[in-house]
Amino acid sequence: MDKFLINGPCKIKGKVSISGSKNASLPILAATLLFDKPVTIKNLPRVRDIDTMLNLLKSLGSKIILSKDRKTAKIINKKNMKTFASYSLVKTMRGSILVLGPLISKFHKSKTSLPGGCLIGARPVNYHLSALKQLGMEYKIKDGYILAKSSGRLKGKTIKFPKISVGATEQLLMATVLSSGKTVLKNCAIEPEIKDLTQFLNKAGANIKWSGRTCTILGVNSLNQTSHTVMADRIEAGTFCVAATLAKGNLQIKNLDPKIINTEIELLKKVGAKIQTLDDKIFIKGPDKIKPIKNIKTKEFPGIPTDLQAQLMVLMCKSIGKSSITESIFENRFMHVAELQRLGAKINIQNNKAFIEGNNKFIGAELMSSDLRASVALVLAAMVANGKSIVGRVYHLERGYEDIENKLKKIGVKIKRLK
Ligand code: EPZ
DSSP: OOEEEEEESOOOEEEEEOOBOHHHHHHHHHHGGGOSSOEEEEOOOOSHHHHHHHHHHHHHTOEEEEOTTSOOEEEEOOSSOOOEEOHHHHTTOGGGGGGHHHHHHHHSEEEEEOOOOBTTBOOOOHHHHHHHHHTTOEEEEETTEEEEEOSSSOBOOEEEOSSOOHHHHHHHHHHHTTSBSEEEEESOOOOHHHHHHHHHHHHTTOEEEEETTEEEEEOOSOOOOEEEEOOBOHHHHHHHHHHHHHTTOEEEEESSOGGGGHHHHHHHHHHTOEEEEOSSEEEEEOOSSOOOOSOEEBOSTTSBOGGGHHHHHHHHHTSSSEEEEEOOSOTTOOHHHHHHHHHTOEEEEETTEEEEEOOOOOBOOEEEOOSHHHHHHHHHHHHHSBEEEEEEOTHHHHTTOTTHHHHHHHTTOOEEEEO
16 A cells, blocks of 8 residues: 655645546536436546546446546446446445436436445435435335335425435436426535536536525436536645645645635635635735634535545644634544644544644654545645654545645655555
């Protein structure tokens, strides 16, 4: 298993280009199962989770033609597609569950593996299943699989999600575009990735309209040939903004619409970063002294994303004073804390709240990655620690950050891969 050797503290300066969004690409790729005609998806990030989804589509019968740089995929579906999503593919990436809605909607049957547990929380799929059931999907759970069927097209209905869920909203959007009649989804997630999925489907002839957290879908008979460019990855952008703020950096972050990280920009300004935005780029300069924030709380969009919580915790460790972070989306997303403590962080966890004593001097150490965002937080921490740190299990990073090693090297991070 590869490791990263990082020699801190590093000065960061230069330009970084943001890749396509992993979490927008995954549902968009799953939604291609709804098409009879070819679809072209551009700006896919070259990360392992996208390979997993492409392999899943191939296993279902899709023909996938990748461009040389592997960022554009032309997807052509067969007449007779398979409807079996195996445990071996679903267990490596929970996002694979997103094929269930399209399979049921288009082929009226599916055997899809349940994703199982996850390091950041239990992450059940009960909202997905109960909402699909209300549209006419019958299912039972057997041997770890969801055995599902419907007698013909799913039927439109009004459904209110008990809690805001990104995945359940995406699942239901995809399941209803080809349903009969009108569906009204209430209490939906409104993350930019969901708006990107909507744009993609509407371009292909779907009829989806949004008003606040309510989404109205009028079912259509089929979708047209189309091409779509995936939005920029707002979590990658947020991570580089935190990096610049943390390390007195001076970065130009390109290839994104800064509006998708408005909340994060406002927070980093409060911390002391100097930020300027243009249509498609951000200029950010880190402060000499990082100000603490008393009560950061992760929330659904447009709140502070849970996917940036670990990175913000590193920032607060280096702030001058006391701060706290409440994780309100996942019940177990503090796996990075014990590793940060090995560098010298002073963090005390009480339930879902972390109390952070700032002004920490990090001393390099050997660290272990647990999940994607925790791993990138460890890389950021190693970057501002004194001396050498080794971050293990970097495959977690490769699931979601394109070319992270070279992007960091280019802006001055002393990082080396150990095979
Ligand atoms: C998406 O996960 C993202 N994944 C996650 O990205 C992200 O952290 C999360 O949204 C929150 O923003 C993808 O887009 C592929 P949820 P998802 O359904 O859809 C509970 C990353 O690092 N819940 O909004 O699984 C759930 O347990 C990651 O890129 C149920 O109880 O998140 C959680 O507590 C990891 N039952 C909360 O709702 C359900 O049926 C929100 O989860 C569904 C969810």
